[in-house]
Amino acid sequence: MRSVSGTIDINFLKEKARAIRIEVLKMLTEAGSGHTGGSLSAADIVTALYFYKMRHNPENPKWNERDRFILSKGHAAPLLYAALAMTGYFDISMLKTLRKMGSPLQGHPCSRTLLGVEISTGSLGQGLSVANGIAIGLKMDNLNSRVYCLLGDGEIQEGQVWEAAMTSAHYRLDNLCAIVDMNGLQIDGPVSHVKAIEPVAAKWNAFGWHVIDIDGHDMKTIIDTLDEAETVKEKPTVILARTVKGKGVSFFEGKVEYHGIAPTHEELERALKELGG
């Protein structure tokens, strides 16, 4: 959130990121299953988007001038849900219902059950195409809204991502900003072992994108980069956010096995201590 004076309170955002991580961990533990590593790695980015960069109105989730956020890596649903709850889309107590029968908080985001979710995701590789369609539609309507799309680094092995990347550049979608959560890990191991994606920057560059490579946990850098992206014209921008999977909890950090499992109650207690929760 920008303060009234227009200056940005980095400490406020850092504090929000810490609180989001705590909610993510609690919700996952309560659910007993879900994706921990990739929710934590993108927590700083999503905090910067929801609490600083994006123009959105939780009281009017369908406000047509809002900026859009597409969680293409849908398995990081807990992170999206925490951001939505903490910005006021629904009561924070609802986070406890994650993955439970009858809950709008489905295992992967479902736009039909939860306001604030722009599009249902979960099957990887599809979000950037949807983001393109929204970006084109916004331009047709002469709206200045921007579209943000978060992808995983393993996810960009999907061919559709590169079909979409070509489309974004071809239609000069400068109202679109893709962010790749470069945590280096996917399910079966390091991305570099499963199927290497590097040189990533050169790939996006070759596809006609403005590329910015950053430390995805440095809040000041994140917000400066999001601001910079908005000034780039005639091209889409991609932010390659170098992150650590499981960031914030020492015993989850960089551990491939914490991709798709939830913390135990004992792990939660230790994690909360580390996070000062």
Add this chain to the structure above:
Amino acid sequence: MSLKIATRDAYGEALLELGKRRKDVVVLDADLSGSTKTGKFAKAFPERFYNIGISEQDMIGTASGLSLTGKLPFASTFAVFETGRAWEQIRQTVCYSNLNVKLVATHSGITVGEDGASHQATEDVALMRVLPNMTIIVPSDGNETRQVINAIADYYGPVYVRLGRVKVPMVMPDEYQFKIGKAFTFHTGSNVNIIAMGIMVSTALEAADILKDEGIDAGVINISTVKPLDTETLLNIAKACRLIVTAEEHSTIGGLGSAVCEFLSENHPIQICRIGIRDAFGCSGKPEELLKLYCLTADDIVRTIKEALT
């Protein structure tokens, strides 16, 4: 012979007219706009036409995003690529989110002809039928196609429309009014009724004429909406005859025949014969030759009915 027009040509015209009436219509294609006839719209409204290139999966996603901004997207390519290549995108993004995306595919069935099996969708209806929220419409002629395009524009939700490449006779009466989910009964037969979709409606009418000369009273029903099925009409017809024959230019697995069997076996079991492609790929040839080869002619329907009735 009555006037013949390909359903894809009727689509091109209808889309152009719709584009004039409604500014929210946007059209996407995947490098086949000449063949799918979306090129007409593209020429008239270049600012509302998006060629996504040879990337069908991306086309479906882009259409979905456009629908999220309140546009009315029509996404077209050949039926094989639309429903096959992009199936999971249609499932996850379009149907699961219940988006207002219109999938209008051309070049369905074996009447694609010379291009052969790679380009002949004979399983597209099956692929779309299993998806919740999806509506499936298979128009029988040019006039019906025009009406279908207008009707789906006024309907919210995912729709798959199956069109063909070759010219087909106009079969629907002038006063016919298409309604989503409503079958059209040309005539109800006391012995047997033929339930057909797409180009097989005209074939069924031909078969009924031949049977009439031989003293067999065969009814013909055009069930252009394959999903949701017009179960009321089906039930009434099943109760009033001995035999039902389904006719489709599609696999007998998962298509119209399956849909009718699934419904009637649970609600009013009756003998049903399915005319369609029997678990096989198509092949190259002239459309008329292929219809003979795959037993999709009026004579095939006549023979099937006579055998079943004796």
